[in-house]
Amino acid sequence: MAASIALIFFYAPVDEDGLNQKIFYFHVPIAFTAYACFGWGGWKALRHLWKGEEGADLESYVAIHLGVIFGALTLVTGSIWARFRWGHWWEWKEDQLVLFLVLFLFYCAYFMLRYSLPPGPQRANLSAVYALFGVALIPVSVLAIRLSQRFIHPVAFNEHGTNMAASQFFTFCVSLVAMLTLAATMYSVELAGKRLDVKLRELREALQ
């Protein structure tokens, strides 16, 4: 993460977008990390439903929880960028923004569903089905910018490759790896905490 910040501020050149472009190096990797978390949550939900894998429900929950955190950061950093570039915080006519918001709100509702049910197999199964439905929104959200006719949102990657200099692309890749590593670490720590919590509850019940 430190290397990524150093590259962003001391190596990557400032292009015609100005200093504001520095937000891109955090905003886009955070968005990709949110997609990765939602995708991983969906995969674990599928494993739970398909194979009945023990603990997959908890793994799916933790991944979606992190996806929502990174999703919120995507929306906030994107809005800050837009405020300077477009002059307003949000653009309702921009398909990619609205679809990302829909995806984010869809996964926020996941927690309402999950905590409205008592713990047990029913809650795990319903949460898994809901998480899988959300995965269908990910490719729509990613491809929205290609489907959109407005193209206000800048295009960093198109069918011809990357729309940036080699040094910018290198910095972007380092930032992406840093963000994915950070998410993986947060996932491991949170999951270990949740598992420990479950084990302690079982131990308490056994002792009392």
Next chain:
Amino acid sequence: MSTEGKYVAAAYLVVFVVLLAYVLIIALKLQRLGQEVAELVELAQKRRDPEQKAVAVG
């Protein structure tokens, strides 16, 4: 600092604050789990002591 610089700083600050809040929440949770482990150890020792006394008397 220019207006543009302020926006960049705000974006990075938001990310930092959210991550810091996350780390604090996890740290508090680990602290709670540590206390819970200590309570359970105490509970297990209390349960074991009468059993040992019973064996010694028997």
